[in-house]
Amino acid sequence: MRHTLIALLALAAALPASAPAEAALARTDPELAEIFGYFAFDEIVAQTPLIDPRTRARITLAALVATGSPATFRETLVGALEAGMPPEEAKEILYQAVPYLGFGKARECLDVTNDVLRARGVALPLARQGTTTRATRFERGLAIQVETFGEGMREALTKAPEDLRHIRRNLAANCFGDVYTRRGLDMKTRELLTFAMLVSLGGCDAQVRGHIAGNLAVGNGRATLIQTATALLPYIGYPRTLNALSAIDAVAPADGKK
Secondary structure, three states: OOOOHHHHHHOOOOOOOOOHHHHHHHHHOHHHHHHHHHHHHHHHHHHOOOOOHHHHHHHHHHHHHHOOOHHHHHHHHHHHHHOOOOHHHHHHHHHHHHHHHOHHHHHHHHHHHHHHHHHOOOOOOOOOOOOOOOOOHHHHHHHHHHHHHOOHHHHHHHOOOOOOHHHHHHHHHHHHHHHHOOOOOOHHHHHHHHHHHHHHHOOOHHHHHHHHHHHHHHOOOHHHHHHHHHHHHHHHOHHHHHHHHHHHHHHOOOOOOO
16 A cells, blocks of 8 residues: 555645655655554554544644644644644644643744645634633633542642642633633543643653543543554654553553552
8 A cells, every 4th residue: 555655644645645745755765754654554543443533633733743843743734634624623732732832832833833724725813712701711720620630629729838829720720711611622632632742742740640530531531542642652752652651551550440
């Protein structure tokens, strides 16, 4: 079966085989193109049947933001849009990235996204997706935290040392109140994207374990999380993938016992 790099990155074979990026890699590094293509889009896809094409596109874009890969992000985004991803959804992945990956990484890929959308004739800015105000963001965000992660989130806020309490309030108001309440992606998708971003970023072991628990709470089970980490392997490498799998085993062991 013939693979092209663009087809691989696009996840839907939506671009022509003569696309420049595919032609460049095939010309300079045909062996790498063949190795990556077979691994990522034969073996890995076969191993991850729970990850449908739309979810695969979402988590791949999230991982590429986390790894600071704007060029590959661009190629993947073009393919995802060709395959039917709404512009609003692409933007929401990036808005979701800001509180977890920082503005710098998200901004690079946001600029790429805006360039791609303009080239496709999409008028910017897109329609507003926010649902909170400055007066409501904290309470709405805290409510989502408690619903997803339990009453311990409220206790963590009230029992935090005075000099650390502002961070807990920021987490509720900004991360959850400003972002998780937005339209465009449902809670189940947002939590899976957060998991994908954190495992791709690396060095966030405690947060990864916390969001594994959050994913379980919203309906993303052990099998989905394992297959998500597996689907990201070609983009984030073995060390971060193995760390993610170890965290899943710690929080949601196969025998159901902690």
